[in-house]
Amino acid sequence: MTTVRRPSSSSIPNDPICIECSIERTLEVLNGKWAFLVLRELFDGRKKRFGELQRLIPAVSPRALTSTLRHMEERGVLIRTVYPTVPVTVEYTLTPKGEDLHQIIREMKLWSAKWT
Template sequence: MTASAYIPKNPVQIECNIEKTLDVLGGKWAFLVLRELFCGTRRFGELQRSIPCVSPRALTSTLRHLEKKGVLERHVYPTVPVTVEYTLTPKGEDLHQIVREMKLWAAKWT
């Protein structure tokens, strides 16, 4: 018998709320985006200036991910040029305490 014969065809899915939370938080830029939005509504350019290491493509991807997960809302205003603002939803605001606790932990242990 080959090694693949021992792998179950339908692996059991384990529900893990921590894993779900980490999925919502997304990649490495999400925490920095959240940090900025905890202070209030921001435009794309403001976010990019406040997180200088992030590329426009990575920032766009992070914002789309957080919007898809219901953490932030994107508001488009028909100006010339178009104005786009990002605001946390109540779901996103609830992440503030989690991020704050992670910051305190890091300050204590790292």
Template sequence: MSEVKETVPLEIECSIEKALSVIGGKWSFLVLRELFEGVKRFGELQKAISNISPKALTDTLRHLESNGVLNRTVHATVPVTVEYSLTEKGQSLHTIIKEMKYWGSYWA
């Protein structure tokens, strides 16, 4: 009688899934678009991205920061000034997002 062996499902990480998990949700692309232009403060980002709530913006910024995509710089002023800028990792997304923009203008 032959022995039946159980197989363990093989988990292969998809690089697209990994990239999307670093970038995050739908607001991340718009935040990145703004930061490609340079350093921005929270209020500037909120004004530039229509319909984003303060909570959604805060969550998006925290996600991008925790994934090494942006830097959060706090200046000891009164009131405190917080600025956001892209890291080298974040800047490297520029080409990809520009291509998505071209694709969207052509096909969407």
């Protein structure tokens, strides 16, 4: 986030104004490497359970996966659906907002293939 100071004048206090960059907001939604991998697994459009995601992303710890899923749910990227079964069944799927990230991730993948 960039902080700018207003020009001083008698009518405008000299308080910092925060100007938020849209790229920063996008990166805040994606917050960390696990979000990219969760997105990759959900881009096929199928609902996934926690255990499935953990098997598909073997390097992620249960704690890190839980944290990532909560973060993404809070940001409106995925939906967590709880079914009242014994034991409780929880499924994750992307929202339209989450699906829109597919193009961004695809472009990042192409860039990486070209330059790394």
